[in-house]
Amino acid sequence: MRISTFFYTLKQGIVNIFRNKWYSLASLATITTCLLMFGVFYSVVMNFQYILKSAQEGVAVKVFFEDGISEDQILKIGDTILNREEVLKAEYVSATEAWEEFSEDYLGEYADGYTDNPLKDCANYKVYLKDVSKQQDLVAFVESIEGVREVVQSALTANMLSGVNKLVGYVSIGIILILLAVSTFLISNTVTIGISVRKEEISIMKYIGATDFFVRSPFVIEGIIIGAVGAAIPLGVMYVLYNKIIGFVIEKFNILSQLLKFLTVEQIFTTLIPVSLILGIGIGFIGSFITVRKHIRV
Amino acid sequence: MITLENVSKSYSTGAPALNNVSIQIDEGEFVFVVGDSGSGKSTFIRLLLRELLPTSGRIVVNGNDVARLKRRQIPKFRRNMGVVFQDFRLLKDRNVYENVAFAQRVIQVSNKEIKKNVPSMLSIVGLAGKYKAKPRQLSGGEQQRVALARALVNNPPILLADEPTGNLDPKNSWEIMKLLEEINEKGTTVVVVTHNREIVNAMKKRVVTMNKGVIVSDEKEGFYIDEN
Ligand SMILES: Nc1ncnc2c1ncn2[C@@H]1O[C@H](COP(=O)(O)OP(=O)(O)O)[C@@H](O)[C@H]1O
Ligand SMILES: [Mg+2]
Numbered sequence: 001m002r003i004s005t006f007f008y009t010l011k012q013g014i015v016n017i018f019r020n021k022w023y024s025l026a027s028l029a030t031i032t033t034c035l036l037m038f039g040v041f042y043s044v045v046m047n048f049q050y051i052l053k054s055a056q057e058g059v060a061v062k063v064f065f066e067d068g069i070s071e072d073q074i075l076k077i078g079d080t081i082l083n084r085e086e087v088l089k090a091e092y093v094s095a096t097e098a099w100e101e102f103s104e105d106y107l108g109e110y111a112d113g114y115t116d117n118p119l120k121d122c123a124n125y126k127v128y129l130k131d132v133s134k135q136q137d138l139v140a141f142v143e144s145i146e147g148v149r150e151v152v153q154s155a156l157t158a159n160m161l162s163g164v165n166k167l168v169g170y171v172s173i174g175i176i177l178i179l180l181a182v183s184t185f186l187i188s189n190t191v192t193i194g195i196s197v198r199k200e201e202i203s204i205m206k207y208i209g210a211t212d213f214f215v216r217s218p219f220v221i222e223g224i225i226i227g228a229v230g231a232a233i234p235l236g237v238m239y240v241l242y243n244k245i246i247g248f249v250i251e252k253f254n255i256l257s258q259l260l261k262f263l264t265v266e267q268i269f270t271t272l273i274p275v276s277l278i279l280g281i282g283i284g285f286i287g288s289f290i291t292v293r294k295h296i297r298v
Numbered sequence: 299m300i301t302l303e304n305v306s307k308s309y310s311t312g313a314p315a316l317n318n319v320s321i322q323i324d325e326g327e328f329v330f331v332v333g334d335s336g337s338g339k340s341t342f343i344r345l346l347l348r349e350l351l352p353t354s355g356r357i358v359v360n361g362n363d364v365a366r367l368k369r370r371q372i373p374k375f376r377r378n379m380g381v382v383f384q385d386f387r388l389l390k391d392r393n394v395y396e397n398v399a400f401a402q403r404v405i406q407v408s409n410k411e412i413k414k415n416v417p418s419m420l421s422i423v424g425l426a427g428k429y430k431a432k433p434r435q436l437s438g439g440e441q442q443r444v445a446l447a448r449a450l451v452n453n454p455p456i457l458l459a460d461e462p463t464g465n466l467d468p469k470n471s472w473e474i475m476k477l478l479e480e481i482n483e484k485g486t487t488v489v490v491v492t493h494n495r496e497i498v499n500a501m502k503k504r505v506v507t508m509n510k511g512v513i514v515s516d517e518k519e520g521f522y523i524d525e526n
Binding site: 001002004005008019200201203204205206207208209210211212214 | 347377409
């Protein structure tokens with residue numbers, strides 16, 4: 001294609017946008033709304049998963065050992081556990097440390113009254129998992145090791161967390177697909193209206209000997225521009241509002257501040273910017289391309 | 299230049315619009331096509347443009363068998379023909395200059411060339427002074443000149459005109475016909491569908507008369523024949 005043809009086509013695409021102001025605005029509003037919903041949704045899901053992940057990492061399985069087992073043996077068992085695929089880390093808590101931790105947490109200065117360690121059989125391993133859904137497997141394995149007295153787990157938390165995590169994943173994929181389908185459909189409708197408005201012009205172009213590519217290009221450029229702007233607007237809005245909303249949430253739910261760990265706006269946007277732009281431009285391109293293809297037949 | 303051999307065209311409803319038509323038009327000819335309305339004149343033009351395909355028979359335009367053209371070859375094929383209609387068919391939102399330039403942009407002529415060709419074409423049709431006007435600011439005759447300039451700016455070997463003076467007063471009709479004659483004298487093959495008896499009779503050109511989809515007469519230096 002000639003450069004002058006390219007610029008002419010580009011200009012026509014832009015002129016078309018302004019010539020059909022209302023249709024353009026309708027498409028723009030559609031993409032903007034969908035991508036804003038997508039952005040908000042994406043941020044919520046990402047933060048939610050981030051929070052869940054942090055929470056998961058805090059869920060530990062405690063392994064206690066038989067009376068009279070030597071520290072060497074305990075450490076050996078510890079190594080076996082660490083070698084498991086699903087284990088993130090395992091911390092050894094010696095009897096002394098267990099006592100210190102307990103007395104610090106619950107006794108404070110009254111602990112000084114004890115001379116002997118009342119928790120002398122409480123040496124244990126705190127095992128953290130990469131993925132809590134594997135907790136049951138691990139527990140079964142550890143319980144079968146000789147020398148292990150008891151495995152203490154918080155089954156409810158672990159199951160709930162992994163269940164919620166999966167659910168959030170499915171629901172988000174579902175909602176995103178619906179959003180994409182809806183916006184592509186609406187764009188296609190808008191382009192159809194635009195084409196019917198310009199049917200005469202298209203038929204004139206065809207009489208003169210315009211190729212399909214030449215006829216189609218302005219519409220496709222129109223779609224792409226609307227898609228790109230429709231992606232940029234929600235991104236801008238999100239960028240401005242993100243920190244404010246997170247600040248608000250932290251302030252309001254300050255009791256949960258230990259649990260609520262949020263991603264920074266940069267962390268969210270490194271993915272959100274390219275994904276939104278690709279979606280916006282993709283919706284604009286596909287919506288207009290398919291529609292023009294379907295309607296331009298002379 | 300244009301050959302029809304036993305061409306018939308039927309639409310889905312009614313009698314055939316063209317019925318076993320054969321005609322030969324040579325390069326550089328000027329041909330009037332006349333006949334009552336509904337006799338198949340526009341169908342003939344649309345077949346030449348490959349807007350329609352014949353139901354049977356063969357159409358060859360400038361060496362191309364229209365039935366054999368692939369879809370993607372049609373644009374190039376149409377660039378052999380300039381076409382004007384009774385209702386002008388200008389782009390209403392663009393000025394005279396852009397309407398004519400449009401034909402050149404479609405075939406990807408460079409801006410530099412366009413700036414040269416469009417003004418010279420506009421002065422040929424006598425509209426050099428009105429290049430900035432929008433179609434609605436022009437009279438019917440002026441609009442048809444713009445359409446003519448657009449049809450000719452790419453120098454097509456063939457010009458097709460379907461009732462180009464149908465919406466014009468006698469003076470403007472004459473001016474348009476004179477322009478078509480000038481263009482023909484420069485070598486372009488011209489086919490004009492018209493109802494204008496006076497002009498046809500005065501110009502002494504080849505006249506093809508159609509009735510109910512059949513060519514009923516074809517005369518060199520012919521006259522407008524009333525079928526009734
Ligand atoms: N698109 C169409 N569908 C069905 N019939 C048509 C169509 N176009 C034209 N016809 C019919 O074909 C015949 C010839 O029409 P046309 O070529 O337009 O005649 P003319 O231009 O001489 O008035 C007429 O009977 C008309 O009703
Ligand atoms: Mg007609």
